[in-house]
Amino acid sequence: MRRLITFLSLVLGVVLGVPGSASAIANGEPVPDGRYRFSVKLTMTGIPTATGGRRNSACSGALVAAEWVITAGHCFRDANGVRVEYPVADLTTATVGRTDLAGTGGHEVEVVAVRQSPTADVALARLATPVRDVRPIRLGKRAPEPGDVLRVTGYGSTTSVNPAPVTRLRTGQMVVVSVASSVVGLSGFAPQPDTTPCPYDSGGPFFTESKRARPALVALVSGGPSCPHTGVESAARTDNIADWIRAAIRAG
Structure with a gap:
């Protein structure tokens, strides 16, 4: 449902000349400057459509x-909705380490290659030049368990209805309610019971936090009901494919 809403809103934006949405987590909260700098905004410009046109999107x-x-x-x-191992847009740009998209900090780097996980809704996007001054998020190895509270960050929309763009990274917390082989089910936790990802939050990181260790990546935003909602959000697990992630990075 969220992917359909994202697509329709983007097509409408292209037709009407309205910029693509760049807002964030529904009923979440703004991230302070410099926090969670590993968070990334992906902007895709000129994605081919099945009708021969072009559309814009974001993740x-x-x-x-x-x-x-x-x-x-x-x-x-691609234009047929099939996951591919290459940038499909005319230009895909990663904005890294910039909490406020209206600012000038961090980096804007072109995506030049893609690697798709064979088992999960997970992809790795290679940057044209390395980002050396932002510490990457740590890959978690422990499987999440029901009752675990995970934090999520994203540059998506605050609602599925007429998404309104904002320019600041937002965050919220969700609690694990189920665990399967490739996905984690989560429901809203804080700051509201219906704190949830929205269109263009796809790919946003779910991670654990601890006073004794750096944040550890557990899953990625993958899909869910129209937002905000109090239902179950589906996130793609990354803990059980950490070896594939490392191998893909080493292979380049």
Whole structure:
């Protein structure tokens, strides 16, 4: 449902000349400057459509290595909706380490290659030049358990209805309610019971937080009901494909 809403709103934006949405987590809160700098905004300009036209889109993600961003696999689809291992847009730009998109901090780097996970809705996007001054998020190895509270960040929309763009990274917390082989089910936790990802949050990182360790990536925003909602959000697990992630990064 969210992917359909995202597509329709983007097509309408192209027709009417309205910029693509760049807002964020529904009923979340703004991220303070300099926090969660590993968060990434992916901007796709000129994606081919099945009718021969072009559309724009956006996703969220996280820096996992100097030259690599992790995001949802469905963020890279051809005109037939098939996930592919190459940038489908005329230009795909990763904005890294910039909490406020209206500012000038961080980096804007072109995405030049894609690697798709064979088992999950997860992709790695390679950057044209490495980002050296932003510390990547740590890959978690422990499987999430029901009751775990995870934080999510994203540059998506605050609602599925007429998405309104904002320019600041937002965040919220969700609680794990189920765990399957490739997905995690989560429901809203804080600051509201219906704090949830929205269109263009796809690929945003779900991660654990601890006073004794750096944030650890557990899953990525993949899909869910229209937002905000109190239902179950589906996130693509990354803990059980950490070896594939590392191998893909090493292979380049």
